[in-house]
Amino acid sequence: MSNFKLISAPEPPSSKKTASPSESFTLVKYFTFSSLVLMFIGAIILSTLHSHLVRNLLIQKSEEYGKLLVENLNHQIFMQFLLPVYFQYGQIQLKDPEQFQRMDAVIRNTLHSFHPDMVNIYDLDNIISYSFNTEIVGEKNLGGTGYQKAMKGESTTSFVQIGNMWEILFRFPRVTRITTFAPLRMEDATASLSGPIIGVVEIVQNVSDDYRKIFRLQLLVILTSSLVMGILFLILRTIVKKGERIIEERNQEQLRLKEEVNQNRHLSALGEMTATISHEIRNPLGIIRSSAELLQKKLNRLDPGNTIAQVIVEESTRMNAIITDFLTYARPRSMAPVPCHPNDILQKNKLFLLQELENDNFDLQIYCAPKVPEITADPALLYQAFLNLILNAMQAMPQGGKIRISILNDPGRIHIIFEDSGPGVPETILTKIREPFFTTKEKGTGLGLGIVDKILVAHGGSMDISNRQEGGARVKITLPSASPDPTGEDRSHGNHTHR
Structure with a gap:
């Protein structure tokens, strides 16, 4: 195994403190x-x-x-x-x-x-x-x-x-x-x-009357001054409040960006380390798996009831999947964007999962609004992102349930909405659910949504996770749309598909 060292990114040089x-x-x-x-x-x-x-x-x-x-x-x-x-x-x-x-x-x-x-x-x-x-x-x-x-x-x-x-x-x-x-x-x-x-x-x-007139004049001047100053105070207070709110928002944004930069720096170093370790583990793991498969064939002839080799093969396969997730998150492959349609990609996802959907009592519906344009994206990466979201919805409903995917069109962008009939996401973890390695499952790396998020960001898109009022989770993906199809072909074919 080759040697490696985790080197933290250098801190920016301290500058002379100035007034914020x-x-x-x-x-x-x-x-x-x-x-x-x-x-x-x-x-x-x-x-x-x-x-x-x-x-x-x-x-x-x-x-x-x-x-x-x-x-x-x-x-x-x-x-x-x-x-x-x-x-x-x-x-x-x-x-x-x-x-x-x-x-x-x-x-x-x-x-x-x-x-x-x-x-x-x-x-x-x-x-x-x-x-x-x-x-x-x-x-x-x-x-x-x-x-x-x-x-x-x-x-x-x-x-x-x-x-x-x-x-x-x-x-x-x-x-x-x-x-x-x-x-x-x-x-x-x-x-x-x-x-x-x-x-x-x-x-x-x-001269009491004249004196009263003078007093009323003085009182009028004071009241007028007080009124003018009061109005100026209210205007100034409004401006100050607005200024404070803007500065507070900017400070929060700067703090968020600073935290994001620090997190990215940390994740970058962690990703390099993870990629190196995963690469070094994958080679001997492949040897272990192939050896276990050969051992399994021999045991099937000599001792058909012995499942030790089968367990080794299954665990090696699962560990290889985990390592693949690590490598995908740490070193996502370069994009190869081409014109494609989200409905076509989702139909492939459904076809891949068709047997599992039928066996586990899932009802997957895909709706595509009319005249949704093509987008310029990497179909393989979007396929992976959509697959992760569908699998998450299925894992949230162990007894089966409904999954509805809607493809909607907006000027300059499209929305792909994943909705399920499961229990939804607890409010306490809703803000943490995208963090790397955060998971509530007994088995899992916690990188699924992180990988989806990185894929969407690479495509100039975004993801919003929330709960539906009627129950279940709702994931809204937004992607920039390409120019309309010059052939005028309606890509919303099969816009109502059922299991």
């Missing part, structure tokens, strides 16, 4: 989500700053509005109240109901379109001489610092918000008022308010 696509995508995902969160926070901050700017603008405009209102009121009081009353009564006394009503009419007529919340007029002693609220007329020292500054000729405006802590915190108070204190002066001959101070006027404007 999934790691790079994870970084992009986190960066994108972080950017989205920052954009959302930035939108909230911008909306808050915008609302704050609008509030400041409202206060500024209210201050200017209050000053203009005071100047107009000062002029109307001087022209329509102070002068006429002084010339009529010789003195100004708002305690006089008639003078108070005249003052009230002048102020209300002047401010009726401006809707102030409150108007108070203080005299030089910080006593309220006039007010919309008649109950506080005569009260003293209610002007505070605003009154003191107005007596010095300085106009002031204060911003007052009324509400609980949360309302103030979220800038949504129940009441918002702007109070303006301004000096009340005598006019000179040029109608300029530069004369002596004769009192202080306080005007309170209620």
